[in-house]
Amino acid sequence: MSVLVxxxxxxxxxxxxxxxxxxxxxxxxxxxxxxxxxxxxxxxxAAAGQVAGVSKVLQAEAAHYADQGAENLAALVLAQAGAYxxxxxxxxxxxKNLAPRVAARLDVAQISDIVSVLAADTFVRxxxxxxxxxxxxxxDAVKVITVRTTAFEVAGQGGTAAIAAIAPGPDLGLSRCVGxxxxxxxxxxxxxxxxxxSGGRGMGSAENYSRLLDPLADKLNAALGASRAAVDAGYAxxxxxxxxxxxxxxxxxxxxxxxxxxxxHLAGMxxxxxxxxxxxxxxxxxxxxxxxxxxxxxxELVPQLAAELG
Amino acid sequence: MRxxxxxxxxxxxxxxxxxxxxxxxxxxxxxxMSMNPFDEIACEEAVRLKEAGIATEVVAVCCGxxxxxxxxxxxxxxxxxxxxxxxxxxxxxxxxxxKLLQAVANKEAPQLVLLGKQAIDDDSNQVGQMLASLMGWxxxxxxxxxxxxxxxxTVTREIDGGLETLELKLPAVVTSDLRLNExxxxxxxxxxxxxxxxxxxxxxxxxxxxxxxxxATLTVAEPPRRAAGVRVxxxxxxxxxxxNEAKVLP
Ligand SMILES: Cc1cc2nc3c(=O)[nH]c(=O)nc-3n(C[C@H](O)[C@H](O)[C@H](O)COP(=O)(O)OP(=O)(O)OC[C@H]3O[C@@H](n4cnc5c(N)ncnc54)[C@H](O)[C@@H]3O)c2cc1C
Ligand SMILES: Nc1ncnc2c1ncn2[C@@H]1O[C@H](COP(=O)(O)O)[C@@H](O)[C@H]1O
Numbered sequence: 001m002s003v004l005v006x007x008x009x010x011x012x013x014x015x016x017x018x019x020x021x022x023x024x025x026x027x028x029x030x031x032x033x034x035x036x037x038x039x040x041x042x043x044x045x046a047a048a049g050q051v052a053g054v055s056k057v058l059q060a061e062a063a064h065y066a067d068q069g070a071e072n073l074a075a076l077v078l079a080q081a082g083a084y085x086x087x088x089x090x091x092x093x094x095x096k097n098l099a100p101r102v103a104a105r106l107d108v109a110q111i112s113d114i115v116s117v118l119a120a121d122t123f124v125r126x127x128x129x130x131x132x133x134x135x136x137x138x139x140d141a142v143k144v145i146t147v148r149t150t151a152f153e154v155a156g157q158g159g160t161a162a163i164a165a166i167a168p169g170p171d172l173g174l175s176r177c178v179g180x181x182x183x184x185x186x187x188x189x190x191x192x193x194x195x196x197x198s199g200g201r202g203m204g205s206a207e208n209y210s211r212l213l214d215p216l217a218d219k220l221n222a223a224l225g226a227s228r229a230a231v232d233a234g235y236a237x238x239x240x241x242x243x244x245x246x247x248x249x250x251x252x253x254x255x256x257x258x259x260x261x262x263x264x265h266l267a268g269m270x271x272x273x274x275x276x277x278x279x280x281x282x283x284x285x286x287x288x289x290x291x292x293x294x295x296x297x298x299x300e301l302v303p304q305l306a307a308e309l310g
Numbered sequence: 311m312r313x314x315x316x317x318x319x320x321x322x323x324x325x326x327x328x329x330x331x332x333x334x335x336x337x338x339x340x341x342x343m344s345m346n347p348f349d350e351i352a353c354e355e356a357v358r359l360k361e362a363g364i365a366t367e368v369v370a371v372c373c374g375x376x377x378x379x380x381x382x383x384x385x386x387x388x389x390x391x392x393x394x395x396x397x398x399x400x401x402x403x404x405x406x407x408x409k410l411l412q413a414v415a416n417k418e419a420p421q422l423v424l425l426g427k428q429a430i431d432d433d434s435n436q437v438g439q440m441l442a443s444l445m446g447w448x449x450x451x452x453x454x455x456x457x458x459x460x461x462x463x464t465v466t467r468e469i470d471g472g473l474e475t476l477e478l479k480l481p482a483v484v485t486s487d488l489r490l491n492e493x494x495x496x497x498x499x500x501x502x503x504x505x506x507x508x509x510x511x512x513x514x515x516x517x518x519x520x521x522x523x524x525x526a527t528l529t530v531a532e533p534p535r536r537a538a539g540v541r542v543x544x545x546x547x548x549x550x551x552x553x554n555e556a557k558v559l560p
Contacts (some may be wrong), residue, residue: 069476071448086477093469100404100439109405109524112434122528127433128327132336135528174448175482178464179475179513191470195558220559228488236466238454238489245348245428245488247470253558263326270536273558284325291539291556294548304545309559 001030001120004058006077008094009036009044016192017090019051020149025088026053027117027152033058033084034161037076037168039066049161057161062168067177068094074101075169081106081142085120091146091248092191099146108140115151129244129267149191150250150271151305183237185224185300188251190240193223195253198242198269201229202258202298204280209235213257219309223267225249227259243268261286278302311421311479313365315356315390316411316438317349317372319381320431322545333529345381348426350388352449354493357389358423363460369390369418373410375399377511386504387496391485393509394418398521400514406521408440413517414438415445422463427452427485438485448478501543 003025006016016108025032034048037060045059058080064072077098081087087102089095090225091113103110115133116124121247122137123145190196197217209230217224226236228243242249254272259265261277261284269275270289277290278298288295294301312526322344327336338474345353350400359365372378382393396410415423425438435451442449448474450465454473457464463478468487478484496504514521542548552559 067474070451071442074443091466093452096435097439097449100408100436101449102435103445104405104408104440104443107405109403110434110436110440111525112436126429126533127530128321128336129433130533131327132329133531133533135531136525137528138525140524161476173479175450175476175478177474178477180468180472181474182472232401232489239472244433253552253556262322270533274552274558275536275539276552280320287539287541289536290537292548292551293539293541294545295541301545305548306555308545308549 001028001085002083003028003032003088004080004084005034006087006098007034007036007044007048008090008092009038011038011041012043014044014047016154016189017092017149019089019154020025020152021090021147022051022054022119022155024147024152026087026155028086028120031055032148033272035077035080036058037065037073039063039113045163049163050157050159052156052158054159054161057163058166059163060166060168064171065168069175069177070097070101071172071174072169073098074105075172077102078105079169080104080166084142085107086143086145088145088147091148099144103144106142106144108142108144110139110144110146111136111138112146114145115148129263131263131269145216148248150248168178183239187217188221188223190223190225191247191249193249195220196249196251197222197255197257198225198227198259199230199235199257200227200259201233203230203235206235212298215306216302219306227265256286256290257302259286260284260303261289264303278310311365312367312418312493313359314415314420315349315368315370315385316372316421316423316425317353317381317385318346318429319343319372319374319378320346320429323347323430329530329532333531335527335530341378341485343377345384346426346429348428348486350493351488351490352424352426353385353388354389355486358491359458360389369394369420371411371414372395373390373398373402373407382509383504384496386507388494390505395509395511396514396517397511398514400520400521401523403523403525404434404436405524406519407437408444409519410521411437411441411519412444413519415441422481423483424456425483425485427487438483442483447482448495449483450476451485453484454487454489456484456490488552489526501544519548
């Protein structure tokens with residue numbers, strides 16, 4: 001068996017999602033290689049070589065990998081695919097965009113969002129917004145997998161893998177990135193944060209969202225999140241959305257403020273260790289999953305909470 | 311230009327599904343079915359392209375059992391010109407659907423195929439990317455804005471860190487995210503009109519596609535339940551519990 005993990009990185013370092021993916025890949029057994037492709041990604045490749053269990057890093061550099069477009073990257077992965085029984089990516093916007101393109105060309109199923117490895121061909125994955133867990137067995141020669149990063153520990157350090165440069169593929173010229181607006185934040189990354197403070201429609205406005213939640217998140221060194229309703233209403237940026245179709249989080253502590261607890265939202269946060277809900281409606285469904293529920297007006301309770309945390 | 315839109319019939323998003331006691335799947339008997347919400351958004355976008363004079367024809371495609379005709383009628387009530395049902399009672403997995411859509415796309419020669427980013431039943435998030443790959447076309451997944459002109463599609467995508475804008479050569483595949491648009495409700499006159507629009511039916515064998523499943527589902531189980539929580543009367547007690555009982559705060 002031989003496993004190829006396609007790294008998500010920013011050139012300088014690996015994204016934390018890649019480390020969780022390597023943690024999952026280690027459970028498959030067999031030799032573990034990492035592919036790092038970018039315009040200039042030597043530092044990220046070096047970082048991949050230092051991850052425990054990795055025995056080889058494939059590094060491909062070309063200007064047309066700078067934007068990590070799926071078309072060119074898929075062609076590169078396919079050129080290497082022959083040597084592997086498993087090709088594994090994180091279930092992030094990067095991995096979800098790329099993995100099916102690879103699987104289709106290999107004429108194999110892709111196994112999305114696995115939360116557990118039962119055997120090299122058998123995996124558990126959530127379906128129906130996490131209301132059911134399916135155990136699936138793949139009969140294909142190559143398994144193309146995306147990993148729910150919150151379900152796996154990050155791989156450790158201490159590897160000393162060699163880095164091999166591989167030839168880049170041609171620029172297919174099918175698409176081009178013409179702009180990127182990334183949300184700047186000094187806060188921890190939402191999907192990997194230990195504490196998440198999320199606001200919903202109950203916040204009432206973008207101004208309230210930041211006036212009330214920023215101080216709380218500051219005190220807790222927390223990432224900020226939001227419900228779909230809050231994002232749709234413009235209270236928070238789109239990449240704050242937690243849920244079935246947003247980010248999946250599993251922090252130590254999740255605070256849901258003014259969020260009703262729709263199944264699509266719960267799908268993204270119900271694996272948090274401790275859930276706190278603040279809501280003025282005592283019958284809000286969020287209280288069915290909350291470890292600690294506080295019924296009342298968030299406009300009074302949130303400032304009190306920030307004050308109490310000192 | 312012609313636009314193809316893929317619509318799937320799924321359990322309505324408001325239904326809380328139950329796992330069958332024998333662990334073979336979820337109970338779909340007497341459950342409300344609807345068009346996948348992301349596909350409504352894709353369909354709305356296609357219809358808007360037609361209303362803007364950019365698309366000349368919108369063709370909705372659905373793969374699945376005979377009941378999918380209803381889903382296609384909904385798409386036509388929103389404004390699609392005709393429907394194509396690829397009828398099969400098999401368990402159609404994303405790779406099979408992508409191959410069926412590829413065969414339909416080869417017949418219909420669209421300049422753009424719109425799909426949802428994800429079907430809310432299997433939560434796969436695969437078919438659009440697979441179709442683009444099989445066609446050798448560019449893709450833009452998770453779209454929140456689509457502008458067509460001059461042989462290219464300029465698409466804004468919702469990615470993990472924020473937003474990204476891609477320029478794709480046409481023909482191309484685009485999958486919709488939640489904020490692409492707000493789908494319209496079909497009006498009664500349009501629902502009536504949709505009944506008369508053409509709906510073609512094909513079989514996977516007509517298209518030469520092998521739809522055998524590649525993944526076997528061994529069991530389907532309930533996720534672990536969270537233990538019941540408690541109500542706390544005030545902020546002081548909440549913080550005390552978080553510190554001393556749950557030990558998640560210093
Ligand atoms: C295809 C699809 C995908 C979806 N994906 C997601 C997803 O990924 N993530 C997601 O979150 N949703 C998703 N949704 C939407 C989901 O169904 C709900 O509509 C959404 O989660 C509701 O957000 P909310 O709880 O903020 O708003 P609401 O349901 O309106 O709840 C607001 C809550 O705030 C409380 N409140 C109001 N004022 C106060 C106050 N002053 N003090 C205290 N409490 C107050 C109210 O009691 C209420 O419970 C999806 C829906 C669909 C159809
Ligand atoms: N059986 C189907 N018939 C038509 N379109 C489908 C079907 N299955 C999936 N799709 C399309 O592919 C998208 C992604 O589905 P999935 O990859 O299964 O999450 C959906 O939003 C639909 O647009």
